[in-house]
Amino acid sequence: METNLAVLIDGDNIPSANVKEMMEEIAKYGNPTIKRIYGDWTKPHLAKWKNVLLENAINPIQQYGYTQGKNATDSAMIIDAMDILYADKVDGFCLVSSDSDFTRLATRLREASKKVIGIGEKKTPEPFIVACDKFIYIEILKQKEADNNGKEKSSKKSDVDKITPKVIKLISSTISDVADEDGWAFLGDVGGLLQKKQPNFDSRNYGFQKLTPMISSIDKFEIESRENQKGKFKLIYVRNKEKN
Structure with a gap:
């Protein structure tokens, strides 16, 4: 509905x-x-x-x-x-x-x-x-x-926010909140919880159309693509990288 x-x-x-x-x-x-x-x-x-x-x-x-x-x-x-x-x-x-x-x-x-x-x-x-x-x-x-309009995307500092340590910490803690025993979290659940924690969180604020490429650009996280049981599309999972 x-x-x-x-x-x-x-x-x-x-x-x-x-x-x-x-x-x-x-x-x-x-x-x-x-x-x-x-x-x-x-x-x-x-x-x-x-x-x-x-x-x-x-x-x-x-x-x-x-x-x-x-x-x-x-x-x-x-x-x-x-x-x-x-x-x-x-x-x-x-x-x-x-x-x-x-x-x-x-x-x-x-x-x-x-x-x-x-x-x-x-x-x-x-x-x-x-x-x-x-x-x-x-x-x-x-x-x-x-x-x-086919124009080059603006790269002015005022147009795109920087991914600060505070943003990385927010994503990291959110992954931990919804992760399984192995530390993997379904990206859809991560995105939903991020929205609840911070209503203005949007990957587009940082120059990314989707959350997946934004997280992929940050070296602190791992991303894994898994086959959906129905086979129509792949499921994206993410986890925090282990500290050396």
Whole structure:
């Protein structure tokens, strides 16, 4: 059964570029049956969104800023999210924003057993990131757009994160957590637990489209490919290399 998702976008806090790539990414996790974007559409800075909304069938929700200094868009988005939650027509939510104001909303939705996917820029505060089941950086989608256009992938330090000793330690401890007596762990289980430990963990942050090549690039791990009993595809297992 397909997962139905409500996609709620903070138009005041997210750039209009890469929306197509964003919707393609969301489609990996479910069917976006509700697609809404919130903002004051009388303001010039939101004009770039208009064509994008038509192309992606996103419903604009008008929200005037009644009081200077207060973000009415956030309030409207939160109220709508709770209305959708109580209607119980979706299995999960995709909250598109880099604003920490949605931290409590993400927590509340997960308390109601709804899956919460966050999408935002790398400047997104940590509390909002960890409140989601999964958090995806928009910068990743920008890299995808460059690849699709046949351009050379950007190698700027700001685009790709370095694999630090802290990241290696996280992967190593996660392998140990799910490994069998011989130290081997099914890579699918490793990836799932990494996501639970750190919602913004994504091999694409480090320049790899998949977790397998990322782990293969690190000399601290061994990888083994095993035949599946059904014979359709091979299963990938990984373990920590023994220290000499």
